[in-house]
Amino acid sequence: MISKADKQVEPKSIVPQDHEEDDVEEDDVVDETPGAGGEPIEGGLETIITCYSEETKKKKKKKKSKKKKVQQSDPPRVGLSKIFTNGVYPEGEIQPYKDDNTWRTTSEEKRYDERMAMEDPEITYQSIRRAAEVHRQVRQSARKHIRPGMTMTEIANLIEDGSRALVEETGLESGIGFPTGLSLNHCAAHYTPNAGDTNVLQSGDVLKIDIGVHVKGRIVDSAFTLNFEPTYDRLIEAVKAATDTGVRESGIDVRLGEIGGAIQETMESYEVEVNGKIYPVKSIENLSGHSIGLYQIHGGKSVQLVKNDDQTKMEEGEYFAIETFGSTGRGRVVESGECSHYAKIIDAPRVPLRLTSAKSLLKSISNNFGTLPFCRRYLDRVGESKYLLALNHLVQQGIVQDYPPLCDAKGSMTAQFEHTILLRPTVKEVISRGDDY
Numbered sequence: 184m185i186s187k188a189d190k191q192v193e194p195k196s197i198v199p200q201d202h203e204e205d206d207v208e209e210d211d212v213v214d215e216t217p218g219a220g221g222e223p224i225e226g227g228l229e230t231i232i233t234c235y236s237e238e239t240k241k242k243k244k245k246k247k248s249k250k251k252k253v254q255q256s257d258p259p260r261v262g263l264s265k266i267f268t269n270g271v272y273p274e275g276e277i278q279p280y281k282d283d284n285t286w287r288t289t290s291e292e293k294r295y296d297e298r299m300a301m302e303d304p305e306i307t308y309q310s311i312r313r314a315a316e317v318h319r320q321v322r323q324s325a326r327k328h329i330r331p332g333m334t335m336t337e338i339a340n341l342i343e344d345g346s347r348a349l350v351e352e353t354g355l356e357s358g359i360g361f362p363t364g365l366s367l368n369h370c371a372a373h374y375t376p377n378a379g380d381t382n383v384l385q386s387g388d389v390l391k392i393d394i395g396v397h398v399k400g401r402i403v404d405s406a407f408t409l410n411f412e413p414t415y416d417r418l419i420e421a422v423k424a425a426t427d428t429g430v431r432e433s434g435i436d437v438r439l440g441e442i443g444g445a446i447q448e449t450m451e452s453y454e455v456e457v458n459g460k461i462y463p464v465k466s467i468e469n470l471s472g473h474s475i476g477l478y479q480i481h482g483g484k485s486v487q488l489v490k491n492d493d494q495t496k497m498e499e500g501e502y503f504a505i506e507t508f509g510s511t512g513r514g515r516v517v518e519s520g521e522c523s524h525y526a527k528i529i530d531a532p533r534v535p536l537r538l539t540s541a542k543s544l545l546k547s548i549s550n551n552f553g554t555l556p557f558c559r560r561y562l563d564r565v566g567e568s569k570y571l572l573a574l575n576h577l578v579q580q581g582i583v584q585d586y587p588p589l590c591d592a593k594g595s596m597t598a599q600f601e602h603t604i605l606l607r608p609t610v611k612e613v614i615s616r617g618d619d620y
Contacts, residue, residue, distance in 0.1 A: 258324045258341065262351040263316055272312035275605070276616035280434050287435070293608035300500075300608075311401040311502070311605065311614055314350065314360070318396050318403050319617040321345040325394075326619065331386040331411055335376040338384065339363050339560070346396050355553050360395025360402040361480055362524055362558035366588065367391075371467060371508050371516050371597040374588040375523045377559045386411045389418070391599040397555065400478035404504040405615035406601035414457055415511075419598045421453035421464040422509040423620060426600035429472065429486065429505040430613055435606050437497050442505075443471075444490030450509050455596075457511070465514030466507065467597065470589065475502040475603065478554050479529060501606050502614075512595025524586035525574065526556040531582045540573040545582065556586070 253265045263272070279288050287293050300306045325342050342363050352358040366374040367388050376382065384390060393406035408419050428449040432442045446466060453464040466488040474482035484495055488507050497503065508516075527548055536542050544567065548557065551565050562570055577583040591597055600620060605612045 255320060258328060259320045259345045260348040263313060263320075263349050264351060267313075267316075270309065272309055272316050274308075274312065274612065275315060276613040278431070278611045278613060280611060284435055287609050290609065296608040308605065308607075308612075310398040311403060311603075314357075314396040314398045314401060314403040315405075315603070315614045317346060317349040318394055318405055318615055320349055321396075322392070322394060322405075322407065322617070323619065325392060326409070329384070329390075329392075329409060331384050331388070333384050335365050335367075335380055335382045335384070338365055339376055342392070342394060346394065350396055350398065355400075355478075355555075357398045358396075359555075359561075360397040360404065361526075361556035362561065363395075364391060364393030364406065366393075366597075366599075369510075369512060369593050369595045369597060370520070370588050370590040371470060371510070371599065372589045373524045373586045374520065375558050375560070377521060377523050378563055387414070389415050389596050389598060391597070393599065393601065395480070395556075397478075401502075402475050402478075402480055402555075403603050403615050404475060404480065404506075404601060405603055406506060406599050407620050408598040408600065415455060415596050415598070417453055417455045418464055418509055418511060418596055421450055421455075422507055422598040423600045424453075425450040425466070425488075425507040425509065426505060426602060429507060430602055430604060433486075433497060433503060433505060433604055433606075434611055435497055435499050438493065439484065439486050439495045439497070440491045440493035443487040443493070446486075446507055447489045450488070450507060453509075455511055462511040464509045464511065467510050467514050467516055467591065469515055470506075470508045472504050472506045472601070475504055480504075480526070480556055497606060499606055499608055503604050503606070504601055505604055506599060506601030508597055508599050510591045510595055510597045512591035512597070514591070516589040516591050518587040519590040520588040522585050522587040523558045523560075524556055525558065525578070526584050526586070527552065527554050528582060528584050529554050532580075534580050534582070536576070536580065538573055538576050540570070541576045541580075544570050544573040545577060548577075548583070 253261060255261050255266065279285065301308060321342055324345055328341060329338055343359060346359055350357045362375040364372060364375060366372055367382070367390055371391065372393070390409045391406060392409060396403050408422065410416070410419060425446045429442055429446045432445045450464055450466045455462045455464060468489045471488060472486035474484040476482035486503065486505060487493065536545070547565060547567055552561070574583065578585045602616065603614045605614055
């Protein structure tokens with residue numbers, strides 16, 4: 184920290200006070216300060232004051248050294264509150280509203296609404312922006328460190344250890360928003376490794392990385408696709424463009440069915456050549472984006488990836504995950520493989536549980552995850568064991584929802600991109616936007 188400047192010392196008068204003013208000539212003024220030797224000084228009083236000021240400069244205190252700004256580590260493990268000490272986190276990309284909503288950008292009433300929102304601890308945008316900055320830093324590290332030869336568990340731990348450290352995980356106050364999705368190739372969504380998983384990333388794989396982070400229940404849901412050789416570059420390009428289209432077309436009062444049509448048009452304008460054969464890129468028709476509620480990853484509204492007649496409108500203040508999936512296969516997914524993802528249902532029925540183990544597990548789920556999605560690795564982490572029978576019983580009773588992996592036809596390839604947007608009163612904020620996508 185820079186110290187405050189020292190007060191300027193006023194030089195003492197060196198004109199002898201016992202002489203009459205008319206007896207003293209300007210040229211006869213003598214410097215009586217130590218070391219002057221009684222010799223006349225050219226320049227008179229002005230020169231003497233300058234000499235005295237030079238002496239005072241030497242006596243100034245040393246300035247305190249500046250406090251070093253905390254830097255992020257590699258891989259990232261420094262909590263963001265230590266870097267953004269004022270509690271203000273970066274704003275996402277701002278996109279103005281279009282057509283009938285352009286007036287919102289300059290509306291004083293809507294600006295006032297935003298100021299009130301920022302002052303309300305339950306609504307403030309700082310929570311979601313903090314989660315988004317965690318997401319950006321963690322995924323930047325993931326892009327740098329993930330390489331073929333790593334196991335799926337190693338990749339999941341790399342991402343989740345970073346998320347927990349940066350968001351400074353504290354119970355249900357802040358932490359992971361949902362299990363890290365690491366779906367490979369024809370598998371499009373809802374795969375994360377369970378304990379004992381031996382899958383290893385290969386150089387020809389197409390890996391979807393779906394990361395969730397939350398602060399005070401405000402969830403950032405954003406995903407991207409990695410590949411390590413160029414065969415499916417055009418597939419990835421198509422899906423990224425389709426997601427950007429969905430983000431651009433979204434806005435207050437926009438109908439969800441119209442957004443789906445725009446996404447499909449962009450997605451299906453691409454094709455992929457593999458070993459001399461041309462494959463059209465298809466929107467996966469039974470996957471969709473969704474609104475996001477407080478501690479609720481699926482908030483009730485769906486943004487389909489194909490044209491449809493849904494007349495439901497987006498509304499002011501809502502959060503949406505705009506995610507698109509493209510495929511070189513049939514463009515439709517089915518449940519396939521061992522389940523890893525689960526979530527407690529918000530409005531689940533109150534039913535008597537016959538199994539004591541199910542009652543105990545439900546209490547653990549409520550305390551550790553609430554209504555946030557979780558996976559079997561997370562149950563292992565909080566000390567649960569031999570829980571599969573109890574977990575399946577909770578699913579059968581309609582208290583917990585299971586989310587098995589969703590896959591297209593074997594041999595096809597799928598890709599995913601996703602952003603979280605906030606429909607502010609004045610503008611649309613793409614919360615999760617970064618330099619990478």
